[in-house]
Amino acid sequence: MVGRVEKYLLEKIKSENSIHITLIDPEKVTASQASAVAAKAKLGGTSAIMIGGSTFTSTKHLDTVVKAVKRTAKLPVILFPNNVTGISRYADAIWFMSLLNSVDPYFLVGAQILGAPMVKKYRLEPIPMGYIIVGDGGTAGVVGKAVPIPYNKPELAAAHALAGQYLGMRFIYLEAGSGARKPVPSGMIRAVKSYIDVPLIVGGGIKTRKQALTAAAAGADIIVTGNIVENAEVKDKVSEIIKGIKSGRL
Numbered sequence: 275m276v277g278r279v280e281k282y283l284l285e286k287i288k289s290e291n292s293i294h295i296t297l298i299d300p301e302k303v304t305a306s307q308a309s310a311v312a313a314k315a316k317l318g319g320t321s322a323i324m325i326g327g328s329t330f331t332s333t334k335h336l337d338t339v340v341k342a343v344k345r346t347a348k349l350p351v352i353l354f355p356n357n358v359t360g361i362s363r364y365a366d367a368i369w370f371m372s373l374l375n376s377v378d379p380y381f382l383v384g385a386q387i388l389g390a391p392m393v394k395k396y397r398l399e400p401i402p403m404g405y406i407i408v409g410d411g412g413t414a415g416v417v418g419k420a421v422p423i424p425y426n427k428p429e430l431a432a433a434h435a436l437a438g439q440y441l442g443m444r445f446i447y448l449e450a451g452s453g454a455r456k457p458v459p460s461g462m463i464r465a466v467k468s469y470i471d472v473p474l475i476v477g478g479g480i481k482t483r484k485q486a487l488t489a490a491a492a493g494a495d496i497i498v499t500g501n502i503v504e505n506a507e508v509k510d511k512v513s514e515i516i517k518g519i520k521s522g523r524l
């Protein structure tokens with residue numbers, strides 16, 4: 275069943291071609307810093323806030339961050355969990371995701387089985403998503419025991435993505451890893467996009483207008499940035515990325 279947040283994302287993509295989501299790592303911020311980042315990112319034109327990271331944060335701190343962001347930003351807050359500890363009852367939705375190229379069944383379906391009853395209890399909107407780690411893979415690749423797909427193997431990324439779609443996932447995420455030296459190359463984005471019909475999310479290492487433009491022009495429907503909002507000038511940085519996205523897809 276498609277819920278409110280998913281509908282909102284689909285409509286935004288339909289009307290704007292490509293959209294931007296801001297990722298906040300709860301591990302790296304206080305609640306007040308998170309709400310300031312979210313408010314500025316909203317002014318810069320971001321469409322939603324994702325909250326999550328690759329390592330553990332206390333559930334209490336996660337709750338405080340989610341509540342603070344919700345209060346100030348008035349944007350959909352979507353959890354981006356690395357484990358069952360990434361679930362907060364105060365969010366609107368959760369990427370209900372499987373790490374498709376993990377060798378550990380825990381990250382394919384184990385954590386999801388443990389987390390599903392909590393998602394139901396908290397009435398979070400689950401959005402099924404296939405997560406694919408590519409390139410260096412970064413911390414997410416190590417923690418998730420992924421076999422990252424090399425950048426020169428776009429056809430492998432496309433096969434993973436299509437399998438995700440056929441399994442019923444309604445979004446596919448190509449992840450280069452937070453802070454990746456090289457973002458997902460346009461050839462890989464193009465190859466995946468040509469295979470799937472569901473929206474494609476791209477993130478990891480996108481820091482400039484040009485990189486955002488390249489990803490959007492290659493077919494990314496949603497561009498996620500995290501690192502760039504960890505410094506000052508959040509609003510300017512987000513609007514720079516969004517300018518890139520718009521010029522890439524219009």
Ligand code: 1GP
Pocket residue numbers: 297449450451452453454476477478479480498499500501502
């Ligand atoms: C990481 O794709 C996201 O999960 C965002 O990456 O922090 O490099 O923007 P950055």
